[in-house]
Amino acid sequence: MNTKHAVIWIDHQEAKIFFIDADTSEALHAHKHVQHPKHGDGKHPVMQDSFFHAVLHEVGGAEEILVVGPAAAKLQLVKHAHKHDHVIADKIIGVETVDHPTDGQLVKYAKHYFHGADRLAGIVP
Numbered sequence: 536m537n538t539k540h541a542v543i544w545i546d547h548q549e550a551k552i553f554f555i556d557a558d559t560s561e562a563l564h565a566h567k568h569v570q571h572p573k574h575g576d577g578k579h580p581v582m583q584d585s586f587f588h589a590v591l592h593e594v595g596g597a598e599e600i601l602v603v604g605p606a607a608a609k610l611q612l613v614k615h616a617h618k619h620d621h622v623i624a625d626k627i628i629g630v631e632t633v634d635h636p637t638d639g640q641l642v643k644y645a646k647h648y649f650h651g652a653d654r655l656a657g658i659v660p
Contacts (some may be wrong), residue, residue, distance in 0.1 A: 536624055538555070539556075539597065540554065540597060540600075540601070540649045541553065541554050541555065541601070542555060542603065542642075542644075543601070543603070543608050544604055545601065545603075545604040545608045545612055546606060547606065550586075550612075552590070553641065554597065556651060558567050570602040586618075587611070587612055590612060591612070593615065594623065594657050595623060599626055599630065600628065601629045601630075602627055602629070602630045602631075603644070604632070604633060605633065605635060609630055609632065613627060622655075628652055631648070
């Protein structure tokens with residue numbers, strides 16, 4: 536999907552992806568859920584490249600990406616993007632700590648974040 540904004544909420548078990556439209560109060564469509572494969576010691580499984588590749592592939596059409604989550608997985612995803620997908624890495628405009636919001640809370644947070652970023656860039660009056 537080609538859209539201006541995408542937000543990824545990620546932890547060590549799953550990723551939720553929303554595409555945000557600045558003109559509506561909703562996400563453009565329901566989130567895309569990418570489940571991390573189960574393995575490891577049962578606490579925090581080792582993140583696999585295939586998980587990160589799948590997440591980044593989903594947001595390839597976005598112009599700007601916000602990555603959020605409660606722990607280190609968000610930073611690992613960004614490092615993976617810088618190492619393996621420079622085009623998407625260049626689209627990441629923010630990384631924020633966000634616990635476990637509802638889908639509606641996440642969309643609202645992302646809309647507010649992107650609106651502020653657009654204002655700073657002089658895109659929105």
